Amino acid sequence: MTLRTLYVTAPDGIRLATDVCLPPTPSPHPAVVIRTPYGRTAHRAELRGWAARGFAAVAQDVRGRHDSEGEWHPYRSHEEEDGAATIAWVRRQAWSDGQVVAAGASYAAYCGLVTAVTAVPHGEGHGDGAPDAVIAAVPALGLAETAREATGPERLRARAGWWAAHGDRRDSDPDALEKALARDPRILEHLPVVGLGERLDRELPSWSGVWDDCRRGWLVLRGSAARIPLLAVGGTRDPFAEDTVALWRGWGGPSRLLLGPWGHRLTGGAAPVAGLAAGGRINLGALYVRWAKAALADRLDHTRRGVIALGDSGRWCRVPGSDDGPVRETAVVAGQLASTARRAPASPRPTALVFGSPTGLRLLHGAEFTADPDRPVRSDGLTVRVPTDLNHPDPDRPDPDRPDSADRCVLLSPPLPCPLDLAGHAEARVRAVTDALCADWAVRVVALDPGGRADPLAFGIVRRTDPPGETVDITVPLGTLGRRLDAGTRLRVEIAGHHFPAHARNPHTGEDPVTATRLARSRRTVLTRGSALLLPVTARREYVEPVPETCR
Known part of the structure; x- marks a missing residue:
C-alpha cells in the first residue's frame, strides 16, 4: 500500500492538503473520504486499514488547518464547496470506481454530512459532489448545537x-x-x-x-430529504448524543444507529484498544467496512434501525423508534411490575418514580434551596453535602453562608429489588417556584451501587422565564439512556440552579449569561406533589447482536 500527499484545488483556487492511500490490488476501488480539522496525518493508520480492505482511503485537512491553504472559520467556512470539490476530484481519478463514502467523527462528521445534504446526489443526472453513503460518528452538527x-x-x-x-x-x-x-x-x-x-x-x-448562531436543526432538516444510507455512531455519555439520535430519526434514507456506552472519544472509562470501542466491545473499524460495503452494494434494508448498549453489560437491544415488529416492554411503577404490549416505533411506556413517595424518591434535603451563581453547584464532582440533622434551626430558610445550607434539592430511591434495564428517553417533571426572572433548572440522576459508589446516570438542564413566584410544571429532558442497573442500586436525584463549569451560570437578572456582568441569588422551591422522574425501564427485552443488526 502506498500513501501519497496531494493537493486538491477548491473552486476558489485554495489548495487542500490530501493524503491518499490505495489498496495493493488493481484499480478501480470505492473510496472513503475523511475531511478533518484535527490533522489528516493522525488518520494514516486508519487509511491503511481501509486500503487493506479494498477501499481507496482519502484524508484531507480542511481549509485553513495544518497544511491546507486559506482561513479557518469553524462551521462558517467552505465545508460544503470544499467537500463537494474533493468528492468530485476523487471520482475523476483512475483508481476510483465512482463510489464514495464520506466518513468522520465530531467536526469531521459535520464535514461529511454537510456535503451529503447540500451537494447534488450522485447519479441523478447532474453533479458528482455528493457521497453515496455517510458514516457520522459522534457528530457535532453545527455551531448552534455545539454551543x-x-x-x-x-x-x-x-x-x-x-x-x-x-x-x-x-x-x-x-x-x-x-x-x-x-x-x-x-x-x-x-x-x-x-x-x-x-x-x-x-x-x-x-x-x-460562537454564541450568535441560532440555526439549530438545519442539518437534520436537510437530512430528511437525503436518500443515501447513513450510519450514525454515538455514545450515551457523549454530550451530543441527542443530536446523533435526532439525525438518525430524521434521516430520509436508510439509517442505522449504534449507540454505545461511550463518551465523545467513543471510549468509556478505559483507554481505547486498537480501534475497539471500550465498554461495548465493538470493533468499529471492522463494522465501518462491513456497513460501507453493504451500503454501496444496496444490501441494506430501506428502514431505520438502531441498537443501544445496556451500559457495560455487553448486551444490546433495539432503540425505541426502530422500524421493527412488535416487542414487549415492562414498566416498574411504585415497585410493581406491569406488562404492556406495544409496537417499537412508539417510545417505551415510562416508569414514574414519584417525588415524596417511600417507593419512589424520598426527599432528603432542599425542598427549598438557594441557587447562588457565586457558589454554583459544580458539574465536575459527585459529592453531595446533606446535613445529618435536618432539624437545625429554621430549616425552611436555608442560609447560603452556613456550610450545611441547601444549594440543591436531593432525593433518594430505595434499593432496587431486582436488576433493571433502561433503554430509551428519560425525563424529569418538576413542579417548582422561583423568584428569578430567568432560571436554569438542572437535574442530575446518579446511580449508587450497593457499596455506595456513585456513577452518573442521566443529566438535563433547561432555561425558563416564568413569572417570579408562580408555581410551574417544568419538563427536563434527560436524554437517551442505555444502562443495566443491578439489584440493590439506589437512584439519587439532584435538582439545582447551576451546573458549572459544564454550563455557564445563569445570572438570575434576566440578562444574557454570555454578556452579563452581575450575578444574583435565586430562591427555589421544589414541590414533591406533582413531580416525578420518568425512566424507560424495559424488562425481558429481546437482546440483539449489534453488528449484524446494524449491517442488515
Whole structure:
C-alpha cells in the first residue's frame, strides 16, 4: 500500500492538503473520504486499514488547518464547496470506481454530512459532489448545537476547551485551556463569558461569535430529504448524543444507529484498544467496512434501525423508534411490575418514580434551596453535602453562608429489588417556584451501587422565564439512556440552579449569561406533589447482536 500527499484545488483556487492511500490490488476501488480539522496525518493508520480492505482511503485537512491553504472559520467556512470539490476530484481519478463514502467523527462528521445534504446526489443526472453513503460518528452538527443545549443553557466548559485548542489557529493545542486554568484556576468564572478570549494567552477573535448562531436543526432538516444510507455512531455519555439520535430519526434514507456506552472519544472509562470501542466491545473499524460495503452494494434494508448498549453489560437491544415488529416492554411503577404490549416505533411506556413517595424518591434535603451563581453547584464532582440533622434551626430558610445550607434539592430511591434495564428517553417533571426572572433548572440522576459508589446516570438542564413566584410544571429532558442497573442500586436525584463549569451560570437578572456582568441569588422551591422522574425501564427485552443488526 502506498500513501501519497496531494493537493486538491477548491473552486476558489485554495489548495487542500490530501493524503491518499490505495489498496495493493488493481484499480478501480470505492473510496472513503475523511475531511478533518484535527490533522489528516493522525488518520494514516486508519487509511491503511481501509486500503487493506479494498477501499481507496482519502484524508484531507480542511481549509485553513495544518497544511491546507486559506482561513479557518469553524462551521462558517467552505465545508460544503470544499467537500463537494474533493468528492468530485476523487471520482475523476483512475483508481476510483465512482463510489464514495464520506466518513468522520465530531467536526469531521459535520464535514461529511454537510456535503451529503447540500451537494447534488450522485447519479441523478447532474453533479458528482455528493457521497453515496455517510458514516457520522459522534457528530457535532453545527455551531448552534455545539454551543448551547436545545433547551437554552450554554455549554461553557466544552466550548471553551475546543475553541482554545482549535479556534483561530492553523494547528491545535489540545491543552490550551488547561494551561490557562493553571495560570488562573478561576478563568471560567470571570465575567463576562464573552470576554474569555481576552483572558487566554492568545487572541481568540471568533469566540464572541460562537454564541450568535441560532440555526439549530438545519442539518437534520436537510437530512430528511437525503436518500443515501447513513450510519450514525454515538455514545450515551457523549454530550451530543441527542443530536446523533435526532439525525438518525430524521434521516430520509436508510439509517442505522449504534449507540454505545461511550463518551465523545467513543471510549468509556478505559483507554481505547486498537480501534475497539471500550465498554461495548465493538470493533468499529471492522463494522465501518462491513456497513460501507453493504451500503454501496444496496444490501441494506430501506428502514431505520438502531441498537443501544445496556451500559457495560455487553448486551444490546433495539432503540425505541426502530422500524421493527412488535416487542414487549415492562414498566416498574411504585415497585410493581406491569406488562404492556406495544409496537417499537412508539417510545417505551415510562416508569414514574414519584417525588415524596417511600417507593419512589424520598426527599432528603432542599425542598427549598438557594441557587447562588457565586457558589454554583459544580458539574465536575459527585459529592453531595446533606446535613445529618435536618432539624437545625429554621430549616425552611436555608442560609447560603452556613456550610450545611441547601444549594440543591436531593432525593433518594430505595434499593432496587431486582436488576433493571433502561433503554430509551428519560425525563424529569418538576413542579417548582422561583423568584428569578430567568432560571436554569438542572437535574442530575446518579446511580449508587450497593457499596455506595456513585456513577452518573442521566443529566438535563433547561432555561425558563416564568413569572417570579408562580408555581410551574417544568419538563427536563434527560436524554437517551442505555444502562443495566443491578439489584440493590439506589437512584439519587439532584435538582439545582447551576451546573458549572459544564454550563455557564445563569445570572438570575434576566440578562444574557454570555454578556452579563452581575450575578444574583435565586430562591427555589421544589414541590414533591406533582413531580416525578420518568425512566424507560424495559424488562425481558429481546437482546440483539449489534453488528449484524446494524449491517442488515
